[in-house]
Every structure is written in C-alpha cells, then in structure tokens.
Amino acid sequence: MALELLCPAGDKERLQMAVGYGADAVYLASKEFGMRTASSNFTFEELRDACTFAHSNNVKVYLTVNTLPRPREAMLLTEFLKNAHLAGVDAFIIADVGIIELAKNTVPQMEIHASTQTGIVNHLTANTLYKMGCKRVVLARELNLDEIKDIRENVPDELEIEAFVHGAMCMSVSGRCLISDYMTGRDANRGACTQPCRWNYHLMEEKRPGVFLPVFEDENGTTIMSARDLCMIEHLGKLRDAGVISFKIEGRAKSSYYTAVVTNAYRAAMDALTEGRAFPQWAREELNKISHREYNTGFYFGREKVMQSYCEGGYIQEWEVSGIVKGTENGRLYLIEKNKFCEGDVLELMSPKEKPVRITVSDLRDKDNNPILFANCPHMEASFLFSGAAHEGSILRRKVK
Numbered sequence: 001m002a003l004e005l006l007c008p009a010g011d012k013e014r015l016q017m018a019v020g021y022g023a024d025a026v027y028l029a030s031k032e033f034g035m036r037t038a039s040s041n042f043t044f045e046e047l048r049d050a051c052t053f054a055h056s057n058n059v060k061v062y063l064t065v066n067t068l069p070r071p072r073e074a075m076l077l078t079e080f081l082k083n084a085h086l087a088g089v090d091a092f093i094i095a096d097v098g099i100i101e102l103a104k105n106t107v108p109q110m111e112i113h114a115s116t117q118t119g120i121v122n123h124l125t126a127n128t129l130y131k132m133g134c135k136r137v138v139l140a141r142e143l144n145l146d147e148i149k150d151i152r153e154n155v156p157d158e159l160e161i162e163a164f165v166h167g168a169m170c171m172s173v174s175g176r177c178l179i180s181d182y183m184t185g186r187d188a189n190r191g192a193c194t195q196p197c198r199w200n201y202h203l204m205e206e207k208r209p210g211v212f213l214p215v216f217e218d219e220n221g222t223t224i225m226s227a228r229d230l231c232m233i234e235h236l237g238k239l240r241d242a243g244v245i246s247f248k249i250e251g252r253a254k255s256s257y258y259t260a261v262v263t264n265a266y267r268a269a270m271d272a273l274t275e276g277r278a279f280p281q282w283a284r285e286e287l288n289k290i291s292h293r294e295y296n297t298g299f300y301f302g303r304e305k306v307m308q309s310y311c312e313g314g315y316i317q318e319w320e321v322s323g324i325v326k327g328t329e330n331g332r333l334y335l336i337e338k339n340k341f342c343e344g345d346v347l348e349l350m351s352p353k354e355k356p357v358r359i360t361v362s363d364l365r366d367k368d369n370n371p372i373l374f375a376n377c378p379h380m381e382a383s384f385l386f387s388g389a390a391h392e393g394s395i396l397r398r399k400v401k
Helices: 012-020 044-056 077-087 097-106 123-132 145-153 179-184 233-242 256-275 281-289
Strands: 004-008 025-028 060-065 091-094 111-114 136-138 160-167 202-204 212-214 229-231 246-249 319-329 332-337 346-350 357-360 381-385 395-399
Touching: 004 012, 004 256, 012 025, 012 044, 012 256, 025 044, 044 060, 044 077, 060 077, 077 097, 091 097, 097 111, 097 123, 123 136, 123 145, 145 160, 145 233, 160 233, 160 256, 233 256, 233 281, 246 256, 256 281, 256 346, 256 395
Parallel strands: 004 025, 004 246, 025 060, 060 091, 091 111, 111 136, 136 160, 160 246
Antiparallel strands: 160 229, 202 212, 319 332, 319 395, 332 381, 346 357, 346 395
C-alpha cells in the first residue's frame, strides 16, 4: 500500500500551497462541525471548488466532521453530510461513533476515517470501528511504535492506519480537553479552543493574595502544560515499518507559508524513503525556518522521552516571507512583496520539491521598472535580476534573527 502525505488546508491559499508542494491528500473543514473554527474553512460552494482543484492534481480531500455536537447541532448533520458528499469530498474524518453510524446510513458510499479524538489506543477499538464501516483509523498520539505495530498485526489488512508526524501537540494528547471551556467558555471539543495550556502561569498562596510566585525560579512564570511540537521527519521509515501508511501534518490554523515549508520538507523525506535514497538533511533544516516550538518525537519512542518535555519558551520564529514569485522573464524574477526587503539582501528561493537556493537581490525595481532601494508595501509588485527559473507561487524568504 502506497504511503500518503496528508496535509492541512485551512483555506484556499493553504490548500493551494499543500497541493503545489507535494501533498497526496489534504484535510479541511466546512463552516460547521470542524475542530478549527479559527481557520477560515470552506463554504459548500468553496468546498466544491476545492475538490475540483485538488482532484485535478490527483490529490484527495478529507472533510473533518470531528466535533462533538450537542443534540440540536446533531439534528443538522444529515443534511450537512449529504451536501458534503455532493461537494465531492473523498472521506469524512469523524470522532463521534453516533455520527459514524449516521454517515454510513446517510451516504453509504462515503469513506470514513475515525478521528484521533476517538481515542484509538488498541486493536479492540480499531476492529470495532472497522466493523462499523471505517476504512481508516487515526491513532491516538500517546501510542509508541511497538504499540502501533501490535495494532497493525491484530486488525484486518484492509484497515488503514494514519498517525501524526508533525505539528503542535495538545496537552490532553488526543484532544478531549475541558480547560478552555472551563476557563473561557469556549469549547475545545467544538473547535473553539483558546489554548490556555500555552499561557504562562504563577502560583498564588492562599494567605498571600495578590502575591504571584513562579512555579520555578523564573520571573516570566512557567508553561508547564505547553507541549513541544512533534517532528518525526527523520523517522518516517520506523513509522512505515510499524504499519502507518498515512503521515499526517498538523496545522490547519497555521499560515500558508507553514503549510508550504512542512509539506515540501516531508515530501522530500518521503520520496527519499520510498526510492531508497539517503535522507535529505536539508529537509530537516527547513523545519527550523517556520514558526515552531522546540521539537521532540512525542510518545513514539517511549513515555520517558516526553515526561519532562514541556516547552520552556514560546514560538521560535527566525524567518519571514519576503514575496511570492509571479514568474521569470528576460533575466528577471517578478514577485508580489509580502514583507520588506532591500537591495543587497540575501533571500532564499523555495520551490516545490527542490532544495532552497540563496539569491542576492540586485537591481531591484518596481512594477514600472523604476530602480528602488527597498520593497516595503505589502502586495506591491517588484522584480530583480535572476538568471535561473522559478515556478509561479514559489516563496522568497529572509532570515530576520
């Protein structure tokens, strides 16, 4: 069974980046019943267009229907599932067993994937879901490689196994968390998490109100619930050998730049794996060029690896997008500017399925061909000397730290 790179698509721009940079499949949400309300998501009309675009590039589309709906919301599901099917999606990702049954009865021909929020940690649950009609299970993130292998050996060959390989990790691991709802009234299980696990906390002693003490000796407080980010790019072969066929990247609420970089890096790593080539070290280095927390390998190599692996700081962000390539002509590269850059700056050009290359900005000009010293207006058109070729939609970026 061929390996699959499954990438997030929070909106049209991120969908285009995922497809352009090498996704085999994307997962996205409509305006309802998806776990990322912070993303723009898709109307049914936009969903039809998204499916047409993805399918024209041989990319599958999986729709998240993974919230835990309350009774009145559940009454709207039948019509929702029918409309989603008509839009052309290839599968539903579902967390609630009642919705799985409803989907099978409503759209029996639709492929169903059991969401990670179902909490699948053994072959008993996986087999039960298979009997209910699920073609794929998205395993809980607290499993290690040996446990995944045990599940693979005790479920039907036809049942596909998907697992996360990259991105933010929920402190509640499989995602069923009540902290946000308790503290802010926004329910994480219905897509509205405010991420209080990422906030800084102090300790207050009962008899000294107003005196805030750090949980450890740091004047900035502590982030004891904030997990590091997952990164398994160097270990995809071990996941494959354990029985995983779909490698899932987290990040529907992340930027289109994040989507492009991570998709490109994992595409390169997967291609090297399947073709028997050496791991491309540049792909691992790419993952340091996006906004991220400290990386680790989650629970895959044992629980002792993660017991103390909370993130002591916030995001690490050292690069920014300078522009998006429009094309090349007559020895010049044409772009749409995103963030300020100047004549003489060293940029990196990131193109799909290629190792990034460095470029020094020379003879920078505006859209009217007037020489300029810097480009500093978002969405302005500009160009500079460039002797090579660059794909439309490629990304230009600059190191800022």
